[in-house]
Amino acid sequence: MAKRSGVSLSEYCRKQCLTGRILASPKLSPTEIAYFRELKEHNNAISRLSNLIRNKDPQLVVAIAEYLEQSRQLYNRFF
Structure with a gap:
């Protein structure tokens, strides 16, 4: 799970203890x-329009x- 989340094992455990969840x-x-x-x-561009x-x-x-x-939610899901 740590690898899928893109963090080290220790960072994964730390976040899991503090927040109870890790978004991978x-x-x-x-x-x-x-x-x-x-x-x-x-x-x-659409915002400006x-x-x-x-x-x-x-x-x-x-x-x-x-x-x-909807687009922001999609974008924030990945970045």
């Missing part, structure tokens, strides 16, 4: 890392905000 993030390939970084750039249209169509802003939150 999967090892990503360079292609996957590039994909998630690009996804974050897209999220930033939503700021521009906020006063024009409130429903569109809500839809974009929901999409951004």
